Amino acid sequence: MKKHNYSAGPCILPQEVFDKSAQAILNFNDSGLSILEISHRSKDFVAVMDEARSLALELLGLEDKGYKALFLAGGASLEFLMVPYNLMKEGGKAAYLDSGTWASGAIKEAKFFGETVVVASSKEENYNNIPKGYSVPADADYFHCTSNNTIFGTQMKEFPSLDMPIVCDMSSDIFSRVLDFSKFDIIYAGAQKNMGPAGTTLVIVKEEILGKSGRIIPSILDYEKHIKAESMYNTPAVFPVYASLLTLQWLKKLGGVAAVEKLNNAKAELLYNEIDRNPLFKGAAAVEDRSNMNATFLLNDAAHTETFDTMWKAAGISGIPGHRSVGGYRASMYNAMPIESVQVLVDVMKALEKAI
Amino acid sequence: MKKHNYSAGPCILPQEVFDKSAQAILNFNDSGLSILEISHRSKDFVAVMDEARSLALELLGLEDKGYKALFLAGGASLEFLMVPYNLMKEGGKAAYLDSGTWASGAIKEAKFFGETVVVASSKEENYNNIPKGYSVPADADYFHCTSNNTIFGTQMKEFPSLDMPIVCDMSSDIFSRVLDFSKFDIIYAGAQKNMGPAGTTLVIVKEEILGKSGRIIPSILDYEKHIKAESMYNTPAVFPVYASLLTLQWLKKLGGVAAVEKLNNAKAELLYNEIDRNPLFKGAAAVEDRSNMNATFLLNDAAHTETFDTMWKAAGISGIPGHRSVGGYRASMYNAMPIESVQVLVDVMKALEKAI
Numbered sequence: 001m002k003k004h005n006y007s008a009g010p011c012i013l014p015q016e017v018f019d020k021s022a023q024a025i026l027n028f029n030d031s032g033l034s035i036l037e038i039s040h041r042s043k044d045f046v047a048v049m050d051e052a053r054s055l056a057l058e059l060l061g062l063e064d065k066g067y068k069a070l071f072l073a074g075g076a077s078l079e080f081l082m083v084p085y086n087l088m089k090e091g092g093k094a095a096y097l098d099s100g101t102w103a104s105g106a107i108k109e110a111k112f113f114g115e116t117v118v119v120a121s122s123k124e125e126n127y128n129n130i131p132k133g134y135s136v137p138a139d140a141d142y143f144h145c146t147s148n149n150t151i152f153g154t155q156m157k158e159f160p161s162l163d164m165p166i167v168c169d170m171s172s173d174i175f176s177r178v179l180d181f182s183k184f185d186i187i188y189a190g191a192q193k194n195m196g197p198a199g200t201t202l203v204i205v206k207e208e209i210l211g212k213s214g215r216i217i218p219s220i221l222d223y224e225k226h227i228k229a230e231s232m233y234n235t236p237a238v239f240p241v242y243a244s245l246l247t248l249q250w251l252k253k254l255g256g257v258a259a260v261e262k263l264n265n266a267k268a269e270l271l272y273n274e275i276d277r278n279p280l281f282k283g284a285a286a287v288e289d290r291s292n293m294n295a296t297f298l299l300n301d302a303a304h305t306e307t308f309d310t311m312w313k314a315a316g317i318s319g320i321p322g323h324r325s326v327g328g329y330r331a332s333m334y335n336a337m338p339i340e341s342v343q344v345l346v347d348v349m350k351a352l353e354k355a356i
Numbered sequence: 357m358k359k360h361n362y363s364a365g366p367c368i369l370p371q372e373v374f375d376k377s378a379q380a381i382l383n384f385n386d387s388g389l390s391i392l393e394i395s396h397r398s399k400d401f402v403a404v405m406d407e408a409r410s411l412a413l414e415l416l417g418l419e420d421k422g423y424k425a426l427f428l429a430g431g432a433s434l435e436f437l438m439v440p441y442n443l444m445k446e447g448g449k450a451a452y453l454d455s456g457t458w459a460s461g462a463i464k465e466a467k468f469f470g471e472t473v474v475v476a477s478s479k480e481e482n483y484n485n486i487p488k489g490y491s492v493p494a495d496a497d498y499f500h501c502t503s504n505n506t507i508f509g510t511q512m513k514e515f516p517s518l519d520m521p522i523v524c525d526m527s528s529d530i531f532s533r534v535l536d537f538s539k540f541d542i543i544y545a546g547a548q549k550n551m552g553p554a555g556t557t558l559v560i561v562k563e564e565i566l567g568k569s570g571r572i573i574p575s576i577l578d579y580e581k582h583i584k585a586e587s588m589y590n591t592p593a594v595f596p597v598y599a600s601l602l603t604l605q606w607l608k609k610l611g612g613v614a615a616v617e618k619l620n621n622a623k624a625e626l627l628y629n630e631i632d633r634n635p636l637f638k639g640a641a642a643v644e645d646r647s648n649m650n651a652t653f654l655l656n657d658a659a660h661t662e663t664f665d666t667m668w669k670a671a672g673i674s675g676i677p678g679h680r681s682v683g684g685y686r687a688s689m690y691n692a693m694p695i696e697s698v699q700v701l702v703d704v705m706k707a708l709e710k711a712i
Contacts, residue, residue, distance in 0.1 A: 003388045007395045010594055018381050018390045025378040032359045034374045036553040036599060039363045039675065073429040073555070077576045077590040105575075112574050192591055197392040199429070199555045199593030218468050219461075220433045234433040235548055237555030238366055239595060243392060319395065 004341035007319035080109035100149035129286035148173035153296030196244030298328030360697035363675035456505030485642035504529035509652030552600030654684030
């Protein structure tokens with residue numbers, strides 16, 4: 001039976017990524033060796049790393065603009081620490097927008113380093129919207145925001161223009177929509193949504209902002225050291241980087257970020273239209289801030305939960321129960337999800353309406 | 357043609373790990389989903405993580421002795437930082453044995469935190485031996501050593517008994533020989549030698565030593581937070597952890613660490629005997645400190661290099677050029693390497709002797 005995988009992450013990836021990466025485990029590049037047993041310094045893997053780094057920049061329109069792409073370990077959670085270590089001056093300050101659980105985690109780590117100003121927060125409304133109308137202290141060393149909030153189903157549609165470095169955690173919507181990415185000085189993203197399997201983190205850094213904090217930075221947390229070592233300061237996560245490259249190659253063949261954005265818009269429109277039309281459901285997030293990646297919604301009457309759950313399971317859907325912070329349902333529609341899978345969910349919602 | 361993979365790491369793994377992990381990428385546990393697209397919170401992956409953690413302790417004889425096993429990200433290089441963050445008191449000191457490049461890297465990171473005493477170093481002899489006869493300051497917060505030095509081909513055969521926590525980087529020889537592992541309070545190891553593919557790091561911690569440094573530790577670097585979260589503080593490297601579990605299961609079926617130690621001893625004896633017998637070669641490391649994992653050796657006459665290189669390549673051997681710090685050759689014979697592959701190398705060495 002066909003599966004419709006709505007997991008919030010790690011999540012659905014293109015079938016060709018599964019096919020090609022399974023093949024590379026048995027025989028990589030026809031070398032007679034598995035991708036799991038080759039040196040990260042081997043010519044074949046250095047080529048993988050180089051292509052993944054340059055393709056990430058190309059897909060975001062950031063080639064030849066002073067940026068470097070790195071594939072690091074530790075997830076976005078380690079970047080919560082690396083960002084202030086590299087950018088916050090001794091006795092300086094940082095400005096953070098608190099739009100959800102992960103933004104809040106980033107703020108917590110920044111507080112170890114110095115004054116951390118939360119310019120706005122939607123915590124009181126259980127993060128059901130993106131805060132707006134805030135001002136950022138002009139003397140902050142940098143501004144940090146989170147472009148998409150997986151748990152709450154909200155997504156930033158606009159970003160401020162500021163005279164300071166802008167850092168953005170794009171873990172859950174990178175490569176899903178066209179933005180002027182050159183507005184940002186650091187973009188980071190755990191691979192496990194639109195880029196690849198769990199185990200590597202893409203970090204894109206504008207080189208000119210580094211080396212100004214005056215801090216002594218432990219080697220493994222120092223972006224300059226990782227750039228100098230061409231993302232091989234220590235052994236990278238070979239297989240996750242390779243599978244990420246396959247996913248980026250698939251995206252390029254599809255037509256790049258602009259092409260997938262159209263598909264993502266169509267999927268989101270299809271589902272949100274049904275959430276708004278169907279009298280049994282309501283959306284969880286403020287309409288103007290709705291995420292095109294993660295749609296959060298609730299049954300108006302919790303008494304229908306068991307019936308609905310039985311119906312979507314029978315349709316081959318998995319991964320849509322909502323996060324415990326929100327309840328209800330969360331349908332994650334990352335790049336690799338076909339619109340046909342969204343139609344299956346919409347059909348189940350319609351069928352529930354008829355059945356009740 | 358059969359390949360004989362002597363790569364120093366990432367390195368050879370058992371064929372059944374390749375077969376089973378490729379299958380799991382196409383269809384994991386007959387779920388119809390790939391291991392690359394499932395949530396780390398799914399029942400099936402939680403079971404993988406739990407089994408990997410308990411099997412690691414079981415294979416080292418550390419169950420029910422107050423230890424916890426974690427699969428973290430960032431490699432041994434991040435542990436260089438986490439160890440002092442968690443163990444070195446404010447104004448305290450740490451004692452390190454400098455036996456090679458990685459030990460030296462660990463020392464460098466510790467110096468960010470406080471007084472770091474190098475109790476002994478073999479750096480002056482290009483790390484061709486393990487320093488001995490040192491004394492450790494009684495007031496150190498912990499003692500750190502590196503059990504096997506991949507680059508130089510040396511291995512600690514004895515460990516000191518001390519009234520302080522002992523921390524050991526066992527990245528390149530964990531699960532290869534029987535030791536009294538309960539002598540150690542923290543053992544860490546990047547997966548990519550005897551445990552699995554690159555991308556995850558095993559950290560084994562004796563819980564009672566934690567929480568005593570008085571430091572405020574960033575969340576992502578805090579062993580106590582990782583233990584509390586059962587090694588899921590943030591998204592783990594799902595596939596590398598799964599492939600590590602497969603490797604540990606293979607080792608258990610083989611008879612565990614004692615069984616593989618016999619095989620490793622036989623492989624090392626076969627190769628070192630030839631290095632010592634064959635007048636064309638000499639070993640690079642002090643005989644009493646020779647590593648059973650990485651045998652470093654040189655041609656007595658560099659003029660034979662081209663001939664030898666042509667011969668081993670023709671025999672299907674790969675990965676034996678030595679590290680640039682030592683030169684010559686390095687044959688890495690990790691757990692998964694069959695003795696037949698070592699015999700092929702020995703035969704090439706004998707053939708060279710005849711040819712010259």
